Amino acid sequence: MRGRAVIATTTHKANLERLVGPTDAIAIIGKPYDLQQVVAAVQRALNAG
Numbered sequence: 001m002r003g004r005a006v007i008a009t010t011t012h013k014a015n016l017e018r019l020v021g022p023t024d025a026i027a028i029i030g031k032p033y034d035l036q037q038v039v040a041a042v043q044r045a046l047n048a049g
Helices: 013-020 032-048
Strands: none
Touching: none
16 A cells, blocks of 8 residues: 555544554544545645655
C-alpha cells in the first residue's frame, strides 16, 4: 500500500481505541459535521501524497 493514504472511520471511537490503542480514526454518528471531518481528512491525504 505504498503511496496510498488510509482514512479510518468508526461509529464508536472509544471502543475502537480500547481494542487497538490511540488512533486518528474519525467517529461518524450521522451528523453533518461528521461528513465535513471525512472530507477534510481526504483533502489532507490527497495534499500529502
